[in-house]
Amino acid sequence: MGGYLLKRVVSLLPVLLVVAVVDFIIIHLTPGDPASVILGAQATEEELAKLREQLGLNLPIYIRFFEWIGGLLQGDLGWSIFMDKPVTEAIWEHLGPTLSLTIMAEIIAILFAIPLGVMAANRRGTWMDQTFMTFALLGISLPSFWIGLNLILLFAVQLNWLPAAGYQPISNGLLNHFKYLIMPAISLGIMQGALIARMTRSSMLEVLNENYIRTAEAKGLKMWLVTYKHALRNAFIPILTVIGLSFATLIGGAVVTETVFNIPGIGKLIVNSVLRRDYEVIQGTVLMIAAAYVLINLIVDLLYAYIDPRVRYDKS
């Protein structure tokens, strides 16, 4: 396992380098520089030149790239010109809401999706299977922000049960925290749930045809035991892959969901930074998310071995 782990970590380095280069290039294609945004239209050419020099914007692009990479290696993601603080600090401040939101969305998705997917597979072809799968198909066809808007219309505007937007940290009371997050989490979780349910069903269908399931049934084991212990465990690898990949979709979805519900998370930070042309914040945040995605996939790969003992990395 140790050798495999090392090999995987080393193989991630070029990917992370590509991520950094792409990230840097895209942001620096942006027309208009932060100096003119900060000083406004009235600024003289002299003032602009002075500020550019202060911010290091007049240096050649490759020097700025290497300085940025050098900083990265020391854990420095840059400086937010508008918030006047390190990018890492800005990310840290906005991380809580996004983590709460995405974790809650993922939990809602998994709680519903796996039992529904298993039930659909067990009763394939019945009305139950067809109903669940129609809902799952609808789930992957609905934009999360539209679900969010409809939830607001129903539960906040019509019924007045929940707050329409905003965020309360856990420190202000758990119930309050949930009250603000439940609608965003549902709207974000539905598409994930639908994806996981579809994968659970098709993965279970493959496994249910295997001989060892027939053997388990033939020796008189209870249906639920066969389903959850024998079948689901073997069907779990593709499901786990979808759950791992869903992190990226969730963060992407969070950008829009946080805007709809006015949640001060990473998504909102990115959208605001794009509007303010706060280069280093966009760069740093996007890089962090991409790096987190790469690491999560590595963890998912390593988890395979625990779920399925047939997967042994050292031999390969």
Added chain:
Amino acid sequence: METSSVTIATSQPVAPSRHHVRVAMNRFFANRLAVSGSILVLFITLICVLAPLLTSYDPLEMKVQDRLKPPSTSHWFGTDEFGRDVFTRVVYGSRISMGVGFSVVVITSIVGLLFGLYSAYYRRLDNFLMRINDGLMAFPAILLAIAILAALGPKMSNVIIALSVVYIPTVARAIRSVAITVREQTYIEAIHALGGKSWRVIWLHIAPNCLSPLIVQATFIFAYAVITEASLSFLGAGTPPPEPSWGNILNDGRTIMKQAWWMTVFPGLSIMITVLGLNLLGDGLRDLLDPHTNRAKK
């Protein structure tokens, strides 16, 4: 005996006979998913093409005296805060969504096929291209699109470029995985042994085998592109107003949701119908074209 089999392998693909076409059509029409998906997609395509015939209003024309009217016989989907007819805007908005989706599919299919095939065929190139691919795939789609659009500016053509960059790696990866298995087949080896040129092997023998997964993938990319375009326009990073797109109509309606529910409901339903149609079609085509999932589902 051997010579004859080699001759078959190097010969041009035979055009499908009428019988084959009929069998394929029968299989397609027997697949409920594919048929219902096609009907929905056809429906939206017709709306797109026939837009000027479906409504007598101009999507950009403002009539302040008609602002925020609820749905009625004269304004089926009501009016917005500038008195513009929402039905007309939704109908014309389909052109943006379908236009962006279709363009993205064409670009990603061509470039993805190119990258996927060459990556699978030339191992040295593979390592290089796939690292770039992995790097690009590490960005959440909408985030990468937002970053690209921040650089290029919000314009429909830039939305197409951004979404193509976002989805090319997905297509390239899918094509590569099929092409790699095809490359190892004995008939490819035989063509090499006979002195077949690389481009011939790639385009005449490997590429046709990648078409089925490409078609399936393209359908799903179409669906993703429609949703992502709507999300970008909703955030204000996609199609700029006043040009109607489903995403920016939803954005216009967001602040006046209390007074004008129709501005939220109808564009959203349009997105849902389109994406549902494409997903149904994609599922159906996958059942028809991919024997592996076909077996699993039955």
